Amino acid sequence: MDAKHAAQCQCGEESEEEKLARIAQVVDDFKGQEGSLIQILHLAQAIYGYLPLHVQQLIAERLDIPLSEVYGVTTFYSFFSTKPRGEYTIRVCLGTACYVRGGAEIVKRLSQQLGVEVGGTTADRKFTLEVMRCIGACGLAPAVTVNDTVMRQVNPDKLNRILEMCS
Amino acid sequence: MVTLTINGKQVQAEPGMSVLEAAKANNIMIPHFCYLEDVHQVGACRICVVEIEGARSLQASCMVPVREGMVVRTNTARVKRARKVLYELMLSDHPRNCLSCLRNQNCEFQKLGELIQISEFRFEGEKSKSFVDLSSPSIVRDSSKCILCRRCITVCNEIQGVGVLNVQKRGFHSVIGPADELPLSSVNCTNCGQCVMVCPVGALLAKDVTERVWDAIFDPHKRVIVQTAPAVRVALGEEFGYPPGTIVTGKMATALREIGFDEIFDTNFAADLTIIEEGTEFLQRVTAALTGKNAVLPMITSCSPGWIKYIEHEFPQELDHLSTCKSPHMMLGALAKTYYAEKIGVDPKDIFVVSIMPCTAKKFEITRPEMFINGMPTVDAVLTTRELARMIRDAGIEFQELPDGRFDDPLGFSTGAADIFGTTGGVMEAALRTVYEIVTGREIPFERLEVTPVRGLSQVKEAAIKIEGTKPEYSYLEGVEVRVAVTSGLSGAKRLMKEVAEGTSPYHFIEVMGCPGGCIAGGGQPKPTTRSIREARMRAIYAEDAGKPKRKSHENPFVAKLYEEFLGEPLGHRSHELLHTHYVPRGRYNELEGTRIPIQTK
Numbered sequence: 001m002d003a004k005h006a007a008q009c010q011c012g013e014e015s016e017e018e019k020l021a022r023i024a025q026v027v028d029d030f031k032g033q034e035g036s037l038i039q040i041l042h043l044a045q046a047i048y049g050y051l052p053l054h055v056q057q058l059i060a061e062r063l064d065i066p067l068s069e070v071y072g073v074t075t076f077y078s079f080f081s082t083k084p085r086g087e088y089t090i091r092v093c094l095g096t097a098c099y100v101r102g103g104a105e106i107v108k109r110l111s112q113q114l115g116v117e118v119g120g121t122t123a124d125r126k127f128t129l130e131v132m133r134c135i136g137a138c139g140l141a142p143a144v145t146v147n148d149t150v151m152r153q154v155n156p157d158k159l160n161r162i163l164e165m166c167s
Numbered sequence: 168m169v170t171l172t173i174n175g176k177q178v179q180a181e182p183g184m185s186v187l188e189a190a191k192a193n194n195i196m197i198p199h200f201c202y203l204e205d206v207h208q209v210g211a212c213r214i215c216v217v218e219i220e221g222a223r224s225l226q227a228s229c230m231v232p233v234r235e236g237m238v239v240r241t242n243t244a245r246v247k248r249a250r251k252v253l254y255e256l257m258l259s260d261h262p263r264n265c266l267s268c269l270r271n272q273n274c275e276f277q278k279l280g281e282l283i284q285i286s287e288f289r290f291e292g293e294k295s296k297s298f299v300d301l302s303s304p305s306i307v308r309d310s311s312k313c314i315l316c317r318r319c320i321t322v323c324n325e326i327q328g329v330g331v332l333n334v335q336k337r338g339f340h341s342v343i344g345p346a347d348e349l350p351l352s353s354v355n356c357t358n359c360g361q362c363v364m365v366c367p368v369g370a371l372l373a374k375d376v377t378e379r380v381w382d383a384i385f386d387p388h389k390r391v392i393v394q395t396a397p398a399v400r401v402a403l404g405e406e407f408g409y410p411p412g413t414i415v416t417g418k419m420a421t422a423l424r425e426i427g428f429d430e431i432f433d434t435n436f437a438a439d440l441t442i443i444e445e446g447t448e449f450l451q452r453v454t455a456a457l458t459g460k461n462a463v464l465p466m467i468t469s470c471s472p473g474w475i476k477y478i479e480h481e482f483p484q485e486l487d488h489l490s491t492c493k494s495p496h497m498m499l500g501a502l503a504k505t506y507y508a509e510k511i512g513v514d515p516k517d518i519f520v521v522s523i524m525p526c527t528a529k530k531f532e533i534t535r536p537e538m539f540i541n542g543m544p545t546v547d548a549v550l551t552t553r554e555l556a557r558m559i560r561d562a563g564i565e566f567q568e569l570p571d572g573r574f575d576d577p578l579g580f581s582t583g584a585a586d587i588f589g590t591t592g593g594v595m596e597a598a599l600r601t602v603y604e605i606v607t608g609r610e611i612p613f614e615r616l617e618v619t620p621v622r623g624l625s626q627v628k629e630a631a632i633k634i635e636g637t638k639p640e641y642s643y644l645e646g647v648e649v650r651v652a653v654t655s656g657l658s659g660a661k662r663l664m665k666e667v668a669e670g671t672s673p674y675h676f677i678e679v680m681g682c683p684g685g686c687i688a689g690g691g692q693p694k695p696t697t698r699s700i701r702e703a704r705m706r707a708i709y710a711e712d713a714g715k716p717k718r719k720s721h722e723n724p725f726v727a728k729l730y731e732e733f734l735g736e737p738l739g740h741r742s743h744e745l746l747h748t749h750y751v752p753r754g755r756y757n758e759l760e761g762t763r764i765p766i767q768t769k
Contacts, residue, residue, distance in 0.1 A: 053347050061755070066330025068354075071346030075336045082347075 020058060022047050027062040037063070037073055041080055050081045078132070086121045086128040088166045090146050095134025097141040105156045106142055107131060113159060126166070171237040186228040186239055187215050197241050198250060198282050200275065201316035202229040203365055205698055206326070211317050212257070214279065216249050217241045225249055254283045259290035261368070262311050268369045273694070275367035276314065295339050302350035304534050305358035305374060305527040305690075310342055313370035319343060319362035326683060328658035329477065331356045343370075355480040355755060357657065359473035359681045360527030360690015373527045373691055376548050377558050383519040383547070384427040390511075391519045392503050393428040394496055394578070395419060397435050398525040398589030398686035399552050401707035405693040405700075406556035407566040412703030414711055417571025422559050423523075424572055432503065433574045434522065435581030437495035438588040438597070440729070441470065442720035444746055445492045445594075446602045447737035449676055457643050463487040465652075465667065465674040468594050470494045473528035473681025473690075475750065477657050482664050483752030488677075491747040495588065496522040496529065497538055499578060500545035501745040506733045507578060519547045523555045525589070525689035528681065537748050551691025577725045583712030584720040590708045591655035591685035592621035592628060595678040599632065599651070600719045606634055606641045616718055622709075624684055624701060626659040627652060629674075651676045656683035 014022075023044045030036040040059055045051050051074050060067040074080045090110060094103045107129075111117060114127050121128045137143045140152035144162070151162060168179045173190050180189030185208070190197050199215035202208055210227035217228045220238035225246065228239070240246065258280070265271050296310040315334075320343060323332040331354050335342050345354040363371045383389045404413035423431045448466065455462035469475060469490045478485065493501070500522065504515040522529060526549070532538065533546040550558070559566055574580070584600055587593030596618040603611040610616065611632070620630035629652050637645045652674045654663055660679045666672040682689045687704035688696045712718060720726065734741045 056346070066324065066333065067346045068330055068333035068335070068344075069324070072333040072335050076334075 019048050020055070023055060023058060024062060027059055031063060037065075037070065038077070041070075041074060045080060050083060050085050052082060052084075056082075078130075081128075084121065084125065086126050088126060088146055089128045089130060090144060090162075091130045091132045091135075093133075093135050093137070093141070093143045093145075094131045095138065095141075097138035098134075098143055101141040102156060103131075103142045106144060106154055106159070109156045109159055113163065127163075169233045169235050169237075171233050171235070171239060173239045174241055180233045182233070184233050186217060186219070186226075186231045186233055186237070188229075189233045190228065190239070190241060195241060197228050198279060199229060200279055200314075200367065201318060203318050206365060207316075207318045207321045209317060209321070211315065213253050214250060216246060216253075218243055218246055251283055251285065254279060255285060255288075255290055257314050258285075258288070259292060260295050261314060262294070263288075268312070269372050269375060270369040274369065296342055300344075300350045301374075302352035303356065303358065303374070303531070304352075305530040306351055306356070306360060306363060307372045307374050308344065308351060309370050309372070310344070311370075312368050313343055314368055315341060315343065316367060317343070318365040318367065319371055322361045322365050326656060326658065327357070327359060327361055328661050329355065329357055329359075332362060355476075355753070357473040357476040357480070357681060358528040358531045358690075359477075359657065361682060363527060363690050364688075364692070364694060364696055373551050373553070374530060375554060375557075376530070376550065377554050377561070380521050380548050380550060380558070383521070386519075388517055389519045390429050390513050390517055391427070391521065392430045392432060392507075393423050393521045393523060394432040394434045394437075394499050394503075395423070395523040396496060396525055396589065396686060397438065397586050397593075397708065397711075398689060398692070398704070399523050399555070401589065401687065401704045401711065402525065402692045403552050403556060406553065407559075409567075410703070411700040412707040414707050415566075416711070417573070418566060418569040419555075420574055421569045421572035422562075422564055422566060425564050425569075426558055426562050428521070430503075430507075430575050430578075431572075432499060432578040433581050433585075434496045434499055434524075435585035435588070436578045436723070436725065437499035437502070438585035439581055439720035439723040439726050440498055440746070441492050441495045441588075441594075442584060442597050442601050443726060443730075443737050444498075444742060445469075445490050446598050446605065446720075448490055448492065449598065449602060450605065451738065453644070453647075453649075453675065457647070465672055465677045466490055467667075467677045467679055469748075470588065470594055471528070471679060471681040471686075472526070472532035474657065474660060474679045476528065476531070476753075477660060477681065478664065479751055479753040480755055481661065482668055483754050485664065485667055486750040486752060488667060489750055491749065493538070493746055493748045494529070494532065495585075496524065496546060496549075497532065497748075498746045500533075501540055502578060502729070504540065504543065504545055505745060506729065510577075515541075515543060520545065522546050522549045523552065524549050525552050525686045525692045526682075527551060527690035529691075535748075535751075537751075540745065552693060553691060556693070577728065580723060580725045581715075582720055582723050583715035583718035585723075586711040586715065587708055589686045590705045591624070591680050592618075592653045592678065593685065593708070594680075595621045595630075595651055595653050595676070597720055598676070598678075599630075599649075601721045603632065603634070604719065604721065606638065606644055607636050608638050609636065610719075615713070617709075621651065621653045621678075624655075624698070624705070626656060626683075627654045627662060629653075649676065650674045651678070653678040655680040655685045657681055659683075 026043045030040050056070045060070045092107045142154050144151045144154045169182050178193040187197050197215050201212040208229050210230040215228045216225035218240040219226050298310050300308040319332050324330045331345050383391050400416040404415040452462045467488045500520045503520050508515040529549045584597035600611050621628050631648050631650045633648045634644050684701040688701045
């Protein structure tokens with residue numbers, strides 16, 4: 001992500017209009033560059049938190065491409081979400097190495113502790129639980145990411161500590 | 168030319184051809200499935216795989232261009248095994264209820280199965296999709312039958328430029344459809360049906376209403392009136408084994424009578440009427456423009472309901488450019504339930520009007536509230552050419568053996584100008600024949616009345632006609648050059664509409680038909696519709712015109728009588744009430760505000 005569009009956390013500070021205006025600016029900056037849709041969606045998600053239909057509509061309209069095409073890309077990549085996410089997204093790696101070293105158990109425990117299924121968000125909008133297929137950190141297995149931070153060799157019995165870090 | 172070896176035979180091919188095309192040109196048929204000539208070539212299904220010397224894996228022959236010295240084998244054990252497994256895997260995710268599918272016996276997947284021949288279902292498992300979208304009055308989308316060939320995506324996005332259909336989600340969960348699982352009725356689908364034309368299976372179908380029509384025919388209290396569009400008579404024969412371009416007007420009329428319709432009218436009659444109304448409207452606009460009054464030009468034709476819905480979604484600010492004329496079959500429906508009902512002394516509530524159309528968008532058109540008169544639909548059911556063929560077969564009629572019949576008066580007579588409404592350029596040509604003569608008192612200066620610049624399959628056609636020697640009442644038109652443009656297919660419409668929206672359009676009059684080639688290639692026509700079939704149907708339309716004793720709409724004596732007895736004058740009070748309409752600015756994304764009709768799960 002280039003510096004100009006790097007997402008700064010402005011939780012609670014930025015209004016809906018300001019967010020949409022920033023997204024519109026992103027689209028205009030990339031317009032005309034072939035293959036820029038994924039990058040735009042990536043930045044838009046960073047600004048808005050997720051990609052609801054009206055944000056995708058804004059992007060489609062400004063790029064003059066069909067909404068069905070934008071939606072197709074959004075639903076193809078698991079990184080994009082069309083539903084609101086929690087403040088913290090916890091992703092458990094289930095690549096081969098993490099899986100054999102207990103990734104599945106971490107998913108099970110987190111799901112119990114947070115009270116949500118994989119893909120779900122807690123009622124207080126604090127946590128979203130997801131799984132992923134290998135982040136290339138096999139030496140750290142089992143790995144978990146919290147937003148952009150990678151947690152190494154996670155012990156299922158010590159998940160509380162990770163959750164507490166997020167308060 | 169490129170020389171290559173296919174199955175041990177040396178063959179020649181044009182450079183740039185795919186291996187599949189080169190093989191076909193040399194009478195070697197490589198089984199294929201998603202590939203569609205001139206339309207779709209993406210290698211999605213892999214059925215056309217072949218062995219190419221030097222390549223490690225099997226190659227999709229539709230995607231590989233020929234090379235000098237290439238050695239190809241299309242029929243080895245390895246190829247056959249791969250092809251069979253691919254077919255079996257596709258079949259494992261496809262319902263096997265063919266007997267209750269409208270595409271039974273006319274399904275490309277069944278035909279592929281005939282080639283491959285399996286004796287058991289080896290792969291049983293979960294099915295990936297199971298919903299049916301019945302929300303649109305025109306098109307039914309049955310996801311369970313979809314085999315993800317993506318042909319519909321190509322026509323919807325690249326050929327029509329509408330982009331309602333795309334792949335959503337991924338892998339096993341992939342589904343072809345609008346954004347956010349929206350039903351077709353809530354998105355900017357134009358109902359053109361070009362996706363239906365290319366779907367190899369029963370995943371996209373025109374909504375079948377033959378049962379409703381049979382019910383009306385069998386109801387002793389209903390007077391059932393049928394009308395047929397100009398493009399149907401040059402295509403219906405294909406459903407009964409005639410070569411493309413065979414004119415079957417007479418047999419069609421007889422078949423309709425044998426099916427049990429009470430009156431057989433011709434939409435062509437209303438096409439002649441349209442020319443009088445629309446020609447007058449055009450003259451009125453031009454007159455206003457030249458005398459310093461407000462006038463919206465270019466005027467654009469309004470016969471094609473797919474085009475109408477497109478402009479309502481994409482250019483809602485430009486609706487004033489549309490002629491206010493209803494499409495011909497809606498005019499005829501309105502007349503059948505007023506003028507004709509009065510003539511025969513039947514309560515219009517007991518009249519059931521059926522339109523046989525080459526079109527799926529007309530199924531939507533009859534549901535528009537602005538088309539209703541006194542709370543009553545003026546056309547009760549629209550059947551496609553294919554649905555009519557089904558009814559003829561269902562009735563046990565041997566079509567090829569039928570004698571020629573004729574349409575009924577007074578709404579069954581038409582001129583050659585009406586026949587050509589069925590092809591791109593036809594409405595324009597018919598209008599020019601009449602308008603030129605009204606203004607100058609002379610025939611339009613083209614040999615045999617053939618306005619050749621607006622004929623043919625090019626995306627955009629133009630003509631400029633200088634008006635000279637006007638009648639005194641039109642002297643202000645002396646020397647004016649009327650510039651016209653014709654386009655078919657919605658990508659062409661977009662091209663011309665961008666100019667209109669920017670205010671740079673150089674034209675006075677534009678004809679738009681929603682389907683590439685016009686109604687002859689509409690979404691309701693027999694399958695397949697290829698370029699050569701379009702050309703054959705077009706030739707037939709012009710032959711029908713050339714053979715008519717009268718070839719100008721204003722010479723239709725029954726139209727003249729209609730004005731005398733009932734309508735009064737063109738654009739008069741009654742015309743406005745019955746023959747004209749208005750349009751709905753929908754906006755490109757009105758789907759997001761519209762109500763959601765839930766998609767049914769099987």
